[in-house]
Amino acid sequence: MSKVDVLLGLQWGDEGKGKIVDVLTPQYEVIARFQGGPNAGHTLEFNGIKHVLHIIPSGIFHKDKVNVIGNGVLIEPCIFRGEVEALRERDVDATRNLLISKKAHLIIPTHRMLDAANEQAKGNLRIGSTLKGIGPAYTDKIARSGLRVGDIVQDDFRERYELLKYQHLQTAFTLKFDVDSFRIDGLTLAEYEQKWLDSMATLRAFKLIDSEYYINQCLAEGRKVLAEGAQGSMLDIDFGSYPFVTSSSTITAGVCSGLGVAPSKIGRVMGITKAYCTRVGAGPFPTELFDETGARLCEIGHEYGATTGRSRRCGWIDLPALRYSCMLNGVTDLFVTKPDVLNDFDEVKMCTHYLIEGKETDRIPFEYNSVPIEPQYATFKGWKQSLQGIADFDNLPEALRTYLAALEQAVQVPVLAVSISPDRKDVIFKNGK
Ligand code: GDP
Numbered sequence: 001m002s003k004v005d006v007l008l009g010l011q012w013g014d015e016g017k018g019k020i021v022d023v024l025t026p027q028y029e030v031i032a033r034f035q036g037g038p039n040a041g042h043t044l045e046f047n048g049i050k051h052v053l054h055i056i057p058s059g060i061f062h063k064d065k066v067n068v069i070g071n072g073v074l075i076e077p078c079i080f081r082g083e084v085e086a087l088r089e090r091d092v093d094a095t096r097n098l099l100i101s102k103k104a105h106l107i108i109p110t111h112r113m114l115d116a117a118n119e120q121a122k123g124n125l126r127i128g129s130t131l132k133g134i135g136p137a138y139t140d141k142i143a144r145s146g147l148r149v150g151d152i153v154q155d156d157f158r159e160r161y162e163l164l165k166y167q168h169l170q171t172a173f174t175l176k177f178d179v180d181s182f183r184i185d186g187l188t189l190a191e192y193e194q195k196w197l198d199s200m201a202t203l204r205a206f207k208l209i210d211s212e213y214y215i216n217q218c219l220a221e222g223r224k225v226l227a228e229g230a231q232g233s234m235l236d237i238d239f240g241s242y243p244f245v246t247s248s249s250t251i252t253a254g255v256c257s258g259l260g261v262a263p264s265k266i267g268r269v270m271g272i273t274k275a276y277c278t279r280v281g282a283g284p285f286p287t288e289l290f291d292e293t294g295a296r297l298c299e300i301g302h303e304y305g306a307t308t309g310r311s312r313r314c315g316w317i318d319l320p321a322l323r324y325s326c327m328l329n330g331v332t333d334l335f336v337t338k339p340d341v342l343n344d345f346d347e348v349k350m351c352t353h354y355l356i357e358g359k360e361t362d363r364i365p366f367e368y369n370s371v372p373i374e375p376q377y378a379t380f381k382g383w384k385q386s387l388q389g390i391a392d393f394d395n396l397p398e399a400l401r402t403y404l405a406a407l408e409q410a411v412q413v414p415v416l417a418v419s420i421s422p423d424r425k426d427v428i429f430k431n432g433k
């Protein structure tokens with residue numbers, strides 16, 4: 001009997017999950033996504049190619065490994081087809097090693113319209129959604145009116161689809177949303193709908209399974225399973241900076257409901273953090289830098305969204321947020337990515353705690369969005385050297401090792417590995433493996 005190991009983001013997403021899952025895949029037999037959908041953008045780089053995945057797990061380039069889209073994930077058939085075709089151009093036939101849960105919910109075109117309508121209605125309070133239909137599709141799931149992947153082969157699918165679409169159009173009307181002017185990828189709703197319906201054929205070419213049975217069978221046979229998170233813990237629907245969050249459970253608990261595994265079957269929980277911090281979209285970000293340092297982080301770190309191309313907000317690493325994430329997830333191992341972005345900095349800072357209304361705290365307050373938070377910093381000497389070519393942890397510059405040791409100490413979780421470039425080959429494991 002084996003357990004499901006988990007790899008997830010500890011910040012506001014884009015920590016480098018895709019890259020690390022790709023690197024870890026050789027150690028596993030099955031890679032499974034458990035939540036989120038096309039709002040995710042997971043970047044993999046190897047052999048001079050750069051590839052971004054949205055719905056498909058990041059183990060897909062390893063042809064001998066099985067990838068699973070779990071029941072907790074949302075699938076948008078058009079985007080999915082685009083991903084399958086992009087993989088085919090790289091000689092990867094996903095139909096061979098990708099299994100899809102029949103219970104995964106579908107994003108229909110009007111979910112995407114409603115995402116835009118909701119954001120428009122929120123005005124200044126808009127979340128900065130990726131506009132992929134995530135919120136509305138999870139809303140329908142919870143409201144028990146959603147459509148699932150397994151439904152596409154049922155006779156009444158089209159009828160149910162039309163009913164749901166009708167309800168969405170009613171809502172858009174109530175929100176005074178201009179449906180006629182709405183476009184998805186330059187297409188009207190009717191044009192996009194046709195494309196969406198055509199994309200169903202791609203979905204049907206895949207093995208649609210009861211993934212909860214499959215995953216539990218794998219565990220019973222002692223096969224190694226890795227669960228790949230999307231977004232980050234600070235975007236979690238319950239514990240993130242609500243309402244500036246995504247609509248799924250992005251934490252370890254989400255693995256249980258998103259794959260159908262019992263809590264006792266969770267093994268290691270590997271959490272990823274950047275050596276600094278980014279956020280895309282609206283919402284609190286206490287350590288955000290509005291100065292030249294923030295601009296440098298953005299530029300050197302190429303901090304532009306892998307899904308939307310928006311520039312990411314940048315700042316120093318936030319220990320109260322990181323400790324909170326480690327607590328919620330039960331993180332056993334830490335991956336630190338992108339310290340190379342800080343190579344030229346004279347000094348590097350770490351927010352150790354917050355000052356809120358004159359009081360020191362290391363907790364995330366309920367009033368996260370509304371109270372002024374003054375981050376308090378510890379300052380570290382920069383390492384002022386390139387990390388290129390370094391293969392052993394002990395050969396990392398001393399100043400960087402000091403920084404990492406302080407991080408370990410602060411969150412009470414050991415660093416398992418450090419990533420020093422976007423490329424698959426540049427991950428340095430502390431124990432050498
Ligand atoms: P994900 O959503 O967590 O998979 O992360 P994204 O792919 O959205 O964003 C991470 C970005 O950082 C991608 O462009 C990666 O290629 C890049 N990246 C990952 N690890 C490193 C690293 O160690 N150093 C640098 N410089 N870039 C990295």
Ligand code: IMO
Nearest residue numbers: 013014039040041128129130230231246280281
């Ligand atoms: P990966 O998996 C960073 C953010 C959006 C927005 C909020 C809600 O690549 O780390 P949604 O479309 O889910 O309704 O948007 O969450 N967001 C992400 N930010 N990385 C992501 O995914 C994200 N997925 C959603 O910017 O603020």
Ligand code: MG
Nearest residue numbers: 014041042306
């Ligand atoms: Mg991303």
